[in-house]
Amino acid sequence: MxxxxxxxxxxxxxxxxxxxxxxxxxxxxxxxxxxxRESGMDEANSFYIRSSGFAKDFNNQVTVQEDLAMIRGLPGVVDAIQVNAIPISGGGWSMGLQTKPGDDQDGVGVAVYMVDEHGTNTFDVDVIAGQDFNASDIIWRDGDRNDWPDQILITKAMAEDLYPDEDYRNAVGKTVYINRNEPIIIKGIIDKLQAPWIGWNGLERVMLVPQLMDFSAYRYLVRTEPGQRDIIMPKVEEMLASSNKGRIVRELRSMQETRDRSYxxxxxxxxxxxxxxxxxxxxxxxxxxxxxxxxxxxxxxxxxxxxxxxxxxxxxxxxxxxxxxxxxxxxxxxxxxxxxxxxxxxxxxxxxxxxxxxxxxxxxxxxxxxxxxxxxxxxxxxxxxxxxxxxxxx
Structure with missing residues (x-):
């Protein structure tokens, strides 16, 4: 005191x-x-690389098909896809899906990943309801195309947000609408996959679209066998660089590095x-x-x-x-x-x-x-x- x-x-x-x-x-x-938070994919064994074509005779479709065949044929590679965006990377595509058509209907935001029939295996996600894509579902999308395929896969979280009063499995086979009035059928539900934006409140609202991109610049996402990622990464970079001199190969990055950068x-x-x-x-x-x-x-x-x-x-x-x-x-x-x-x-x-x-x-x-x-x-x-x-x- x-x-x-x-x-x-x-x-x-x-x-x-x-x-x-x-x-x-x-x-x-x-x-x-x-x-x-888990992204849903096999981060520890995944990486991606960017290819940008510049030659006048550069053929996007042929190059993508040849590249994917070479990458998938490498020992130690589980699978690979061409993809428009990378989970938790910070940049990507998004759209809105509606359960009813019309400009007066509210949509649910969803991240978009364009993949082929190897998408679920490369991401290491499971189809828990409905069916996966097959080769006949895949179409090419160029820069002038604005329409969407007839079928998509969505995550369980997206199904629950679209139909909050129903079991998520009931979403399979239902029609949703993109661009306000364009119908798309939900072919299947995958368990979990995160969007590119870690700060988004709809982080697990994702849809997979059966499309390959006919663009001059794109990314390949590669999933390797456990412990093989760091061995495969330089091999893929060297193989892509030497197989076609009419492009630039860059942005070779593991998913672990991407997670560290994002967070x-x-x-x-x-x-x-x-x-x-x-x-x-x-x-x-x-x-x-x-x-x-x-x-x-x-x-x-x-x-x-x-x-x-x-x-x-x-x-x-x-x-x-x-x-x-x-x-x-x-x-x-x-x-x-x-x-x-x-x-x-x-x-x-x-x-x-x-x-x-x-x-x-x-x-x-x-x-x-x-x-x-x-x-x-x-x-x-x-x-x-x-x-x-x-x-x-x-």
């Missing part, structure tokens, strides 16, 4: 530290949960918040140590007098531990209120979720422990003060 300012400052420091740490932990947990902002945020939490904890602990040491130095004669009157070292130790516990209690109680307030502001400003309730008591316990550990050294020094110091001029 004789040093209110110091105690209040430490309590406020503990409150601010708790507020920032608890909300930071919650944000880190959310980001890690987002980063742990690097999340990783950076986690690293920054972790650093901030560590620094804040250290600064708070040092503040507690400083206040306790200052208190011990000011009260040496008082402590010595208590020791001379029979107080044990344990009693002196408990006194300082209890004093710190009281200061920490005020700090964590204020911190709990500030934590909730900051979370409510973050929910409104950045659309974050409500903080998990258990994080607040956990944060309180952690800050209590930090306070007790920090004060332990000065408290031990106080307990070691001899009774004789009471007779000295201090």
């Amino acid at each position: 004789r040093n209110k300012v110091g105690a209040i400052l430490i309590a406020l420091q503990i409150a601010v530290t708790m507020t920032i740490i608890v909300n930071s932990i919650f944000i880190i947990m959310e980001r890690k949960e987002l980063m742990a 690097r902002r999340h990783s950076a945020m986690i690293n920054i918040l972790t650093t901030v939490m560590v620094i804040l904890t250290i600064v708070t602990a040092l503040g507690i140590v400083g206040l306790a040491s200052f208190s011990v130095n000011r009260r040496k004669k008082q402590i010595g007098t208590r020791r001379a009157l029979g107080a044990t070292q344990g009693a002196i130790l408990r006194y300082f531990m209890l004093e710190n516990f009281m200061i920490s209690t005020v700090g964590v109680m204020v911190g709990a209120a500030l934590t909730v307030g900051l979370n409510m502001w973050l929910m409104q400003a950045f659309e974050l979720s409500r903080i998990d309730w258990y994080l607040i008591p956990v944060g309180m316990v952690v800050l209590w422990l930090v306070g007790q550990i920090a004060v332990l050294g000065p408290a031990k020094r106080a307990a070691a003060i001899p009774p004789a110091i009471a007779t000295r001029n201090v």
